[in-house]
Amino acid sequence: MYIERFSHYGAWRHVAPSAKGIFTLSGLSAAFLAATVPAAAAVTLVFALLTLGVARVAWRSYLLILAPALFFLALSAFSIALSLSWGDSWHDVSFSFPPQQLEQAMLVCTRSLACLCALLFLALTTPLGDMMALLRRLRTPELLIDIMVLGYRSLFVFAQVVSDTRTAQMARLGYISAHRSLRSLGMLIAHTTLQLWQRAGQLHAAAQARSGEGPLRFADQTFPHAGRDSLIALLAGSGLNIAMVIAG
């Protein structure tokens, strides 16, 4: 949940989410247009540097956020690069790393990294609430938005409930061995599951108390320079894409 914290306090917090969205999408498309490893790496660099610059993220934290994805990347790249071939019998398997597969793995990895950095640019500069407001304007089905809004808020409440209960279990040695851990975890989840209905009931009562029976209604936040920001984003994004086409 590091990302959430940075997203509220960056320098571009008040740039229109639509603009940041457009720029991120153009980043994704540029990454897919990039035909060579250096081209994709360039996209990665553009977004990584931009993010480090405007989101007030230390490069250490940035790497920490990237780490789990890099693990997946390493495993999958290995799988792509590896070639299996069978001989006459089942036991007769040979491994090799043919050069063109190595090359493909490299390209996929850099592209993937470029896309991730583009996504992180959006995630680290734009609070989820702003993104949900944007999705609402883009006519996402009401129910999905409601689930998102309620889910986002409840996330923190449940994180607290789970962490409090887990701490209480630890205080009574609940995670002392693998066997006891699994048992404690089962109790923890069951206990939290029961609170789902309770909390839903409380929220429903609170909504009724403020005359809300139907879909949740929310006021849109206004970003004064949305038009200008989006235009700049569109131009910058197109530039990036054209550069990729020329480079490819």
Added chain:
Amino acid sequence: MHIMEGFLPADHAIGWSLASAPVVAYGVYSLGQKVRKHPEYRMLLGVAAAFTFILSALKIPSVTGSCSHPTGTGFGALLFGPTAMAPVGLVVLLFQALLLAHGGITTLGANIFSMAIVGPFVAYSVFRLARIFRLPFGMAVFLATFSANLMTYLTTSAQLALAFPDPVGGFVASFAKFASIFALTQLPLAFIEGLLSVLIFNALKRF
């Protein structure tokens, strides 16, 4: 197991999104019907999404000593039904992409397909089947959640194999590669998730 942002080729990313869209749309439609009748259900769905997210972020102690995360969608399907899990899963996967950098936007369709569609439906049907064969409740829960986790990971392997077929062995060889490499982490995880779900349901029954 999430496929990372940008990992699938563009045509595959679009293809999987198109494959998932109707199921999500149907889920939204049928949940909408339900919410109209029971307004409280709207809150429950939101809370359930948060819960699934938190569940997927919980570390579970695995036999190999390393820590892993359960998917929780099989468990969710048993609680809320498989149709609810497609829209809820969409929200959870979106949150994971934006808050944890797990998965991504371009791979959202593929991840929804494996985790919010295949997993929940497998869990639900296996559970139903097990109950028809009069297996004990705990056994049914174990089989349902175990196979949901397993099928999710096999679907992901198939998605990766389709995108990156082995130049010599084709899809089959590639599938074997991905499936066996990810099996290292996924097999024990599926087993533990099944076990954990049994513990949870046993505890729930006694409340």
Added chain:
Amino acid sequence: MTRAILEFQAVHYSYPDGSRGLDDCTFMIAEGERTAVLGANGAGKTTLLLHTNGLLQPQQGEVLYDERLLNYRRAELVRLRTDIGMVFQNPDSQLFSASVREDVAFGPLNLGLAAEEVQHRVDRALAAVHLNDCAHKPVQHLSFGQKKRVCLAGVLAMHPRVLILDEPMAGLDPAMQDELLNLLNELHASGLSVVLATHDLDFAYQWSNTMVIMDAGKCVARIPTDALSAQQEVLTRFGLGLPFVVQVWNALGSPRSTPPRTVEELCRYITERN
């Protein structure tokens, strides 16, 4: 006697699990009053509050709203819930949205107001609870006391006539309690009637002008706080004890008929006398 906004007559309510909520409960909220509802845990305080804005409906008995019988139709519920704003005890179970402004706007939007009016009300409500600075912070980054004030703002934005609060002081440290107390006084001064349920007899004695005692689902007494010294046995009979100030006052031999309300006043009196 001031006019009654809401009147309960012999209201009876049992929860679906069979446990008693209200039992032949008669109660009223008078215009402009500061009412403190006191009673042990389980005496029915929260159930009473949930009846005041129609979240629960009496199984027997009647609720009069502005001297007319409440019929619980939709239009009337909207009016009731606009006029009588309810702040629950736990802020985490009543804030829907992670954005402060969005959450405060929830009520006004449900009333179908125009966007500008909504914005205006949100600004005013946040100003009233002194939270303008936090308007753009996400709810999860606020302190417990700030969250409580967001809940209050969400209700104020609906322009209620009556404010209902369940255990408003729970979980607040003394500094925050003072702050909230001042806030409640400001709101009361601006014309709102305030009803709150509390365990804290000293706080109720200091703040209220009417005390309502609940026991076993009934409102067993309604005492003007100023007249408390004459009716002390009611408090002791229901196991509530006596306010600290009154205890000391009694020990001093009750030199005046109306005891002071706060420790400060008590101490001033003692110092002056010596």
Added chain:
Amino acid sequence: MTRAILEFQAVHYSYPDGSRGLDDCTFMIAEGERTAVLGANGAGKTTLLLHTNGLLQPQQGEVLYDERLLNYRRAELVRLRTDIGMVFQNPDSQLFSASVREDVAFGPLNLGLAAEEVQHRVDRALAAVHLNDCAHKPVQHLSFGQKKRVCLAGVLAMHPRVLILDEPMAGLDPAMQDELLNLLNELHASGLSVVLATHDLDFAYQWSNTMVIMDAGKCVARIPTDALSAQQEVLTRFGLGLPFVVQVWNALGSPRSTPPRTVEELCRYITERN
């Protein structure tokens, strides 16, 4: 001076989100004492308590346990968490089993004790908190006060030397508070050391024999409660105010050097003097 069970030396802790927890905090738990930790919300009381049984580990500074440096290895943590039992504020987040007995048995089972011994301990712990009747009830049917006592039993069943409680009185009505107070006194009399964090200065003054004041992550003062009247400016300096009884005592002109501890004693003194 009594022997220190646990000693903190210049402990520093920041939360992962960067917010301050403890900052150069020095603190000790002495054998047989009743310590009240006071401070505003966010002063670090809960963080301090979480350090006492190894749920948090200092980022700088040292914790001495029985005069030996704590190394946070597994065996030592087991011993520490057995000896120092922790009761959290909210019972709902620490009761996670379906039945009372099961919940109380959680700790002893984790200690790997034999079934008989577990049963024996559960019975004794439930008897200690006067809850034998409720042993087989499902947890969610208990009152709030009963739940608090189940939490206490769950810790007692591990046979601790020190009992740590976070805001034990929060949410209890006056009758339940009295009951819990008596219970804490019984436990203290049976040889347990008790440390609790609270907002309630009056309660702390009445109950404790040592008061520890926290401010901004530091333990800024450690006052024997009997000597409080001589050190009143410490309390006021950190915005905690003064206990009721002491305020009135001051107004009376502090006729004796040790003021009474409870309202009852104060009233008795006043009556006798008149």
